[in-house]
Amino acid sequence: MTTIGFIGLGHMGNPMVQNLLKAGYKVKVYDVSTAAIESLVASGAIPTNSLADVAKESDVLITMLQTGEQVSGVCLGQGGIFAHARRDTLFIDCSSIEITITRELHNEAKMQNIWMLDAPVSGGMVGANAATLTFMVGGEESVFTTAKPILEKMGKKIIYAGKDGSGQAAKICNNLILGISMIAVSEGFNLAEKLGLDKKKFFEISSNASGQCWAMTSYCPAPDVIDNVPSNNEYKAGFAAKMMLKDLHLAQHAAETVDVAIPLASEATEMYTLFVNQGNGDLDFSAIIKMLADECK
Amino acid sequence: MTTIGFIGLGHMGNPMVQNLLKAGYKVKVYDVSTAAIESLVASGAIPTNSLADVAKESDVLITMLQTGEQVSGVCLGQGGIFAHARRDTLFIDCSSIEITITRELHNEAKMQNIWMLDAPVSGGMVGANAATLTFMVGGEESVFTTAKPILEKMGKKIIYAGKDGSGQAAKICNNLILGISMIAVSEGFNLAEKLGLDKKKFFEISSNASGQCWAMTSYCPAPDVIDNVPSNNEYKAGFAAKMMLKDLHLAQHAAETVDVAIPLASEATEMYTLFVNQGNGDLDFSAIIKMLADECK
């Protein structure tokens, strides 16, 4: 039976491991937090004592961490998993990180005969719990084929995006559009409302016209327009503004690397920075509509 | 039989009159350009010599002009249509103009016992020709009901947006979102491509994810991704960049009036200004992707 080593047992990693365990996998877990390890042992995961241990004892290694620095730290160096993983280990990094770091790790992995995929997710904690995450995957297509059955235990859509780094690229570019269009929709609804247009009426018009976008029709930032969205629930839960800000920073870094102008994404980054700095980082990112309508004080 | 007076016989007005004639209406026409009048007389329209004439002789008056100043000039003053229209004339302004001017005209019309609707359109020349325009209509609902059969001869969707000015408000707010999201999609595709992601692959991913928007899935600015869009045809025809710029200026004016912050719309306005100033005003607005990718030189 395949043994999966899982590193990074936070809000996302924990439910992902739970879903792998439910699917019958043997999962060895590691985290810098002992408590995080223990909480999964109760569910059947096998604890490990070090990155070296989890690397040596697994057929497949999965990381779910917060920053590129963390992923590099876990992979590289004498104590890192690349130094200790078996030849031909499959390594899937599910973290959302800088595309430059992803590509360095792909190169390093190749030199160690490790098969790496970058596979960042969308869907948040809700998706992680329900095993409905979307995985955007970069790497060799044959490796993707091997990994797919495992990813399907944690997600619903498993998309092959292309060669090394393409998973990160796809996520970054998609979220760049999302981050901007959420503010666009917010500006549109705020202006409509101040101009005396009923918000449901505006939704009816624009959702059937050229202003339509996912941020409007699936995640409307104006409350009481559509069902089951954070705006109806005081912008709790959902996709935290600080996470959107992180993704926009990743987009800026990527754009700088390849010399692309992204004026609206940069402006959106500044708006989320103001919003997060005003103490709203844990609110859903659609709450930016409140700052723009000056209801944040 | 209802006699319709139509003022403003340009690229939009001309085909709109043609469609009214086809529907069997008696249409009296006026324009500052005699040539514009004559070209419609050939199709069966009845020429008039002045605003006063067309106003006196019509049951319904329709204007399709370019600026708020023009519409004010046509409506107000001693030679204007408000001074000469019969009591209870129905007046439909199809121009896209400042919401403040629209509201002044509504007030003025009421004082003259004229029933006014603001009814800006979307759909462009293609829609005007094919009688598939969308009309977003503001004014009294009973007046809307009266006007609807006439508008249906020129358009496909006739939407009641609310009280005086709501038609303009709906169009402005919708196009604000569109203008921004077109740039958002452009930034996303440019960055994706520079990061090595195939554009069709990115479309497949993002159009099924949270980046989806009309600007992507119905009007993709990257060529050869979807069918029948200006990007496949060197950005000819379509919705001219200078018209999008005009609409964003209307949004800025409206936002200033009601004290709403629209940071992304203002940034988009500046981008289209740069683009139009570089000599691209007649290209479709989706061609902004080229400026952002530095392929405009």
Added chain:
Amino acid sequence: MTTIGFIGLGHMGNPMVQNLLKAGYKVKVYDVSTAAIESLVASGAIPTNSLADVAKESDVLITMLQTGEQVSGVCLGQGGIFAHARRDTLFIDCSSIEITITRELHNEAKMQNIWMLDAPVSGGMVGANAATLTFMVGGEESVFTTAKPILEKMGKKIIYAGKDGSGQAAKICNNLILGISMIAVSEGFNLAEKLGLDKKKFFEISSNASGQCWAMTSYCPAPDVIDNVPSNNEYKAGFAAKMMLKDLHLAQHAAETVDVAIPLASEATEMYTLFVNQGNGDLDFSAIIKMLADECK
């Protein structure tokens, strides 16, 4: 003796009239507020009952109003001052208004044989009280020469900017730079401080280097760096943020008219809009540093 008619007796107009009275002029005053008139009568001004009256009885007419609409309303129409002023009256508009309106008024004045100057001021209430305003003046140079002695009673620097409208243009363009550079300095000081650089040390360095600007060296937004600035006094008094926002809107209108891209001015406009909407419109405009440092909540 020259009789001056003064229209618009608010925070600026009142002290300007006082200074004209001190200089020995006979000043006839008019305002929509009777209280505003009466408060100046006590100082020796002569009240008038209407625009027509003040126009008929004066050699020189001065307006100091808040908006272009107000100035147009005062000048034009049957009850306006242009209809009632004597031939060859000198008319000086000290209001800060749209350049398009200024130019229309210049044209209209010429047709009435009225000699008009546009002469917006900088220096605020402090300058109005102390007669240290700067006047930026547009119109015929010979008219400027005639007006200069009068303006010198209310100001210290009387600058001839050029033909009709040049006074407004000079003020708008200067304040565009000021509005942007105040935010630039704020960003620089905020970032320096968060990076651990002492603000006085940063001032010492940058004020002697290429970052130097009036907003830094004469009006530093960071408190306790230089003397006698609003930042040392909780951003009270000074040049209100809402007035800076008004000037930036004038810049946007002007730029739209002549098709100039002003990306930083538009961004600055949005920042002041957010700031004013958060309830800070009466604070000095340098207080924007607080919003950017997230100390505004």
Added chain:
Amino acid sequence: MTTIGFIGLGHMGNPMVQNLLKAGYKVKVYDVSTAAIESLVASGAIPTNSLADVAKESDVLITMLQTGEQVSGVCLGQGGIFAHARRDTLFIDCSSIEITITRELHNEAKMQNIWMLDAPVSGGMVGANAATLTFMVGGEESVFTTAKPILEKMGKKIIYAGKDGSGQAAKICNNLILGISMIAVSEGFNLAEKLGLDKKKFFEISSNASGQCWAMTSYCPAPDVIDNVPSNNEYKAGFAAKMMLKDLHLAQHAAETVDVAIPLASEATEMYTLFVNQGNGDLDFSAIIKMLADECK
């Protein structure tokens, strides 16, 4: 006699070494380019074969490189200068690099008993040749005192900015203000000119008013307004737009690290990105006025 080891012999490093040689120092030089080494040997510099060599043989080490990665590469690792420098070596990094990297290097240097200063410069090649650079220096004040006589051979202003990293912070924050104010001045002059205001007249007014800034009065982007500036010389030489863009990227990185909103700096970054991408990276940064005036095609 003090032996100085100098690493990085490009456009800036070369003249800096020349000035040290002129001052009588023994200078050992190293660069990845042998040609760069040889060209200085002719002037009396002593060639070295490796980083290890130059580190072992010098009392003082100076680096002048292009990126943080390069500086890290030179300092760290088994072949790096920190591993081979003598105890108590003085190390001065004159490169403009990320503040996070600077601080890591300071920490690393301390552990190796090396005395480090970060000392980025302003003044460009002209300043490097004429020994008139400004050095902004971070580190221990006693170390600064030791280094000052050496820096004075290469520059005119040697400023102590504060603790570790303060040199980089001062330069980044100053150039952030400069980068923005150059665009502000450009927008002001473009708008003034389109509004019919003579540019020399506008300069006369604004340079004596609240719009004054170094970018206007010492480096005016509009040609033929002041003497001896790149705008009079087709924007050749000077401070390259691509270098300004690099500095603004450093500001963005720094701001992200400490969570500061810098909306105008981000907007300026995007404008310089568009400008550089259009093939103008080697022009002086004041040439941005041409792009904004649409004279770049």
